[in-house]
Amino acid sequence: MTDARWSGSAPVRRWSWTDPALRSAVIQITLAIALIWMAWSFFANAQENLARQGIASGFGFMENSAGFGITQTLIPYSESMSYGRVFLVGLLNTLLVAFLGIILATIIGFLMGVARLSNNVVIRALASAYVEVTRNLPPLFQILFWYLAVLSTMPNPRQSWAFGIKPFLDSLASGASAIGLTPLGAWLKGMADAAAAPGVFVSNRGLVVPRPIFEPDANIIFGILVASVIVAFFVARWARKRREATGQQFPTFWAGLAIIVLPALAAGLVLGAPVTIENPELRGFNFVGGIRVIPEFVSLLVALSIYTAGFIAEIVRAGILAVSKGQTEAAHSLGLRSGPTLRLIIIPQAMRVIVPPLTSQYLNLTKNSTLGVAVGYPDLVAVFAGTTLNQTGQAIEIIALTMAVYLTISIVTSTLMGWYNKRVALVER
Amino acid sequence: MSLDTVAYVAPVDLRPQEPAPVSTRGAYGWARAHLFGSIGQVLLTLFGIWVIYVVVPPLLKFFIFDAVWTGTGRDACLPETVGRPVGACWPFIAAKWNQIIYGFYPEAERWRVNTVYFFGAALLLPLMFPKVPYKRLNALAFFGIYPVAAFVLLTGGDLDLRNFVLGWFGLDLGLASAGGLRVGFWLQFLIVTGIAVGIGMLVCPFFGGERRSVAKTILKTFAVIGVVLLVVDIDLGLVPVETRQWGGLLVTLVIAVTGITVSLPFGILLALGRRSELPLVKYASIIFIEFWRGVPLITVLFFATYMLPLFLPGRFTIDGLLRALVGVALFASAYMAEVVRAGLQAIPKGQYEGAMALGLRSGLMMRLVVLPQALKLVIPGIVNNFIGLFKDTTLVLIVSIFDLLGILRAAFTDPSWATPTTLFTGFGFAGIVYFVFCYGMSRYSMALERRLDRNRRH
Numbered sequence: 098m099t100d101a102r103w104s105g106s107a108p109v110r111r112w113s114w115t116d117p118a119l120r121s122a123v124i125q126i127t128l129a130i131a132l133i134w135m136a137w138s139f140f141a142n143a144q145e146n147l148a149r150q151g152i153a154s155g156f157g158f159m160e161n162s163a164g165f166g167i168t169q170t171l172i173p174y175s176e177s178m179s180y181g182r183v184f185l186v187g188l189l190n191t192l193l194v195a196f197l198g199i200i201l202a203t204i205i206g207f208l209m210g211v212a213r214l215s216n217n218v219v220i221r222a223l224a225s226a227y228v229e230v231t232r233n234l235p236p237l238f239q240i241l242f243w244y245l246a247v248l249s250t251m252p253n254p255r256q257s258w259a260f261g262i263k264p265f266l267d268s269l270a271s272g273a274s275a276i277g278l279t280p281l282g283a284w285l286k287g288m289a290d291a292a293a294a295p296g297v298f299v300s301n302r303g304l305v306v307p308r309p310i311f312e313p314d315a316n317i318i319f320g321i322l323v324a325s326v327i328v329a330f331f332v333a334r335w336a337r338k339r340r341e342a343t344g345q346q347f348p349t350f351w352a353g354l355a356i357i358v359l360p361a362l363a364a365g366l367v368l369g370a371p372v373t374i375e376n377p378e379l380r381g382f383n384f385v386g387g388i389r390v391i392p393e394f395v396s397l398l399v400a401l402s403i404y405t406a407g408f409i410a411e412i413v414r415a416g417i418l419a420v421s422k423g424q425t426e427a428a429h430s431l432g433l434r435s436g437p438t439l440r441l442i443i444i445p446q447a448m449r450v451i452v453p454p455l456t457s458q459y460l461n462l463t464k465n466s467t468l469g470v471a472v473g474y475p476d477l478v479a480v481f482a483g484t485t486l487n488q489t490g491q492a493i494e495i496i497a498l499t500m501a502v503y504l505t506i507s508i509v510t511s512t513l514m515g516w517y518n519k520r521v522a523l524v525e526r
Numbered sequence: 527m528s529l530d531t532v533a534y535v536a537p538v539d540l541r542p543q544e545p546a547p548v549s550t551r552g553a554y555g556w557a558r559a560h561l562f563g564s565i566g567q568v569l570l571t572l573f574g575i576w577v578i579y580v581v582v583p584p585l586l587k588f589f590i591f592d593a594v595w596t597g598t599g600r601d602a603c604l605p606e607t608v609g610r611p612v613g614a615c616w617p618f619i620a621a622k623w624n625q626i627i628y629g630f631y632p633e634a635e636r637w638r639v640n641t642v643y644f645f646g647a648a649l650l651l652p653l654m655f656p657k658v659p660y661k662r663l664n665a666l667a668f669f670g671i672y673p674v675a676a677f678v679l680l681t682g683g684d685l686d687l688r689n690f691v692l693g694w695f696g697l698d699l700g701l702a703s704a705g706g707l708r709v710g711f712w713l714q715f716l717i718v719t720g721i722a723v724g725i726g727m728l729v730c731p732f733f734g735g736e737r738r739s740v741a742k743t744i745l746k747t748f749a750v751i752g753v754v755l756l757v758v759d760i761d762l763g764l765v766p767v768e769t770r771q772w773g774g775l776l777v778t779l780v781i782a783v784t785g786i787t788v789s790l791p792f793g794i795l796l797a798l799g800r801r802s803e804l805p806l807v808k809y810a811s812i813i814f815i816e817f818w819r820g821v822p823l824i825t826v827l828f829f830a831t832y833m834l835p836l837f838l839p840g841r842f843t844i845d846g847l848l849r850a851l852v853g854v855a856l857f858a859s860a861y862m863a864e865v866v867r868a869g870l871q872a873i874p875k876g877q878y879e880g881a882m883a884l885g886l887r888s889g890l891m892m893r894l895v896v897l898p899q900a901l902k903l904v905i906p907g908i909v910n911n912f913i914g915l916f917k918d919t920t921l922v923l924i925v926s927i928f929d930l931l932g933i934l935r936a937a938f939t940d941p942s943w944a945t946p947t948t949l950f951t952g953f954g955f956a957g958i959v960y961f962v963f964c965y966g967m968s969r970y971s972m973a974l975e976r977r978l979d980r981n982r983r984h
Binding site for chain 2: 142217219220223235236237241250470478486
């Protein structure tokens with residue numbers, strides 16, 4: 098005879114909210130139904146609304162002729178080209194301002210970040226003021242400020258500010274003469290007169306810079322450059338392997354520089370300098386020659402770099418502070434000088450802390466480049482989600498495509514970031 | 527064997543005595559260490575002083591010493607009429623003051639904006655200082671009651687609601703209205719409440735719930751919804767003010783505060799969803815969060831302005847400001863979710879285990895144990911989020927909503943104030959406003975962080 102408690106059939110399974118399997122099923126099914134219902138109603142509404150407005154959906158419009166001009170194009174473009182071409186032009190403009198902005202912001206940001214840790218109180222205070230002011234003013238405010246208040250109030254091209262060796266020497270000469278060093282002033286003046294005409298002009302029409310003109314032979318130099326970069330890469334790898342195996346040092350940086358620069362320089366001399374510089378010249382009321390950089394681009398680039406640099410400065414500061422002082426002391430006690438200590442001990446460890454937030458700042462800069470639409474910089478949002486959308490009314494396709502571009506950039510960057518993080522992560526032992 | 531044959535022992539007298547080290551104390555020592563210790567230091571100091579000399583005096587001169595303080599038109603700020611170089615033209619700001627604060631809000635109704643400003647400050651200030659008591663009540667007032675009251679005051683309320691839920695299924699009772707309330711709408715509301723209670727009582731036995739308490743909860747929820755609807759629906763005799771007439775600081779603050787109040791609950795839900803063990807919930811949350819975080823706010827605003835109306839039934843017409851608010855809320859929720867998630871991750875596992883050991887269900891565990899600690903941890907992060915949102919509100923000027931910056935930008939084109947310094951005055955003023963708000967909040971957030979740090983160390 099067995100105990101009734103043990104022999105009975107399994108208890109009837111009651112439906113209970115505390116049953117995790119049931120609960121998860123109910124929640125997920127409800128969510129799925131809600132999502133599907135939402136997607137379906139969006140779809141149905143969109144179809145109904147589009148039909149009422151007489152808009153054909155689909156990407157067919159991308160092949161239609163655009164019919165509007167764009168003030169800055171990196172690839173050949175004319176009004177008769179298609180909206181697809183407009184998309185490409187806008188995308189390239191976005192990438193251009195983001196790329197240059199990232200470089201500038203990194204340089205300014207690292208300088209300011211190091212300056213905030215300087216022993217010198219004046220420099221430290223200035224860097225802190227820079228960081229606080231730039232981070233606490235909205236980026237759009239800064240863009241409009243540079244565009245409306247700075248660049249628009251610049252003199253016209255005839256009185257534009259010229260930058261170059263000649264005006265620099267000129268101002269040095271007049272400065273020297275003013276403080277009584279007349280012979281030096283006269284000598285500098287002579288040098289200035291001999292120097293080439295100024296190449297960079299700033300006026301209310303934007304920036305004008307010299308244009309390099311490549312002759313066919315220049316391709317040979319490019320080829321040599323690419324080849325020497327590859328060689329330098331392999332030399333660096335060999336040097337690192339040897340160092341790890343034997344401990345012998347190799348001047349990788351200088352050797353690499355020599356490998357990259359010297360062959361190209363030699364080839365240039367042999368081929369008779371196939372690159373000439375075309376200086377802009379003032380003719381009548383505007384400039385002829387050179388590359389004209391539109392003021393919208395200048396203001397956007399300057400504002401974005403300055404704004405993002407404030408954040409980068411804080412990241413750099415935090416990164417350097419995150420490396421404990423014991424690391425410096427240990428390096429010194431091993432006999433390393435302060436240069437190698439910084440290069441070999443502090444920076445590699447600081448980079449581990451700096452790089453992840455740095456990339457997210459790069460992403461922010463890229464996303465903030467869309468603010469150029471406020472001053473009329475022809476980026477992707479301005480020419481595609483702006484003008485093209487107004488002309489065609491294809492809201493869904495255009496905005497989805499624009500968002501997809503930025504999403505792709507974000508996802509690619511964060512994937513790379515994840516890969517990097519895994520590579521530099523501390524190996525716990 | 528003499529001492530000097532031992533190579534490794536230095537003969538004592540070989541080294542001359544070194545002079546005493548330069549003092550590192552006192553004013554001189556400090557200046558040496560921080561200003562002119564070496565030639566490089568001296569150059570850096572000189573460079574810094576030069577930068578200060580180039581930047582600060584001209585700014586002071588422009589904004590204070592050369593500024594024009596009184597006047598009624600552009601003539602007051604023209605160098606020709608004043609007879610000296612002219613700096614900032616402050617009368618321009620004074621003349622545009624009302625626009626900057628209220629936008630184009632009708633003059634007779636501005637007391638409503640003032641009331642909203644006043645209660646906003648009166649409720650927010652005590653919330654900001656940890657020592658002031660009644661935090662729960664205060665938070666409820668600020669996040670729960672204040673938005674509804676502000677909405678009614680600013681728009682005038684009297685929404686004239688027509689259908690509640692049943693309308694979606696094609697039922698339209700129509701009927702008469704009295705005092706801004708439609709009988710049909712409230713009948714529908716009562717019917718829906720009844721249906722909801724009925725369903726709840728029918729279903730709850732399957733989930734082990736108690737009929738009475740379920741019915742009570744549902745009734746309570748509907749009571750809250752009903753009160754809110756009643757307040758926004760009833761005709762209080764306020765003149766309706768369209769959002770097109772709003773502008774300036776009002777719009778800036780409305781967007782920022784709405785963004786943060788809406789994003790807080792949604793952000794918490796999304797963060798919990800992202801950490802959920804249910805795959806569908808988890809991935810839906812991840813996709814939502816990463817999508818909105820991956821695109822720029824402008825495209826979100828474009829989405830809300832041009833695309834969203836297409837997705838809604840044709841009879842809905844959404845107000846321009848509301849569209850922007852929807853966009854900002856979606857965007858801010860995604861960012862808030864990540865802030866909250868950081869807080870959730872910072873809670874040690876022992877807290878979860880302790881709560882489970884006490885027998886708390888997962889909902890109660892989150893509500894009573896984890897979230898209170900996590901949210902307290904991320905208050906600085908929330909404030910930082912708010913700073914970002916505050917700066918981002920400027921973007922609405924691109925979809926033609928006139929916030930603070932938009933109003934100033936419009937004011938620049940006013941020919942009756944066209945002077946050479948108007949632009950700089952306007953930018954200077956807007957810059958000061960944004961800086962004061964953002965810098966103040968960032969200081970506040972840092973102070974909070976220090977306080978939290980101190981508390982955690984005990």
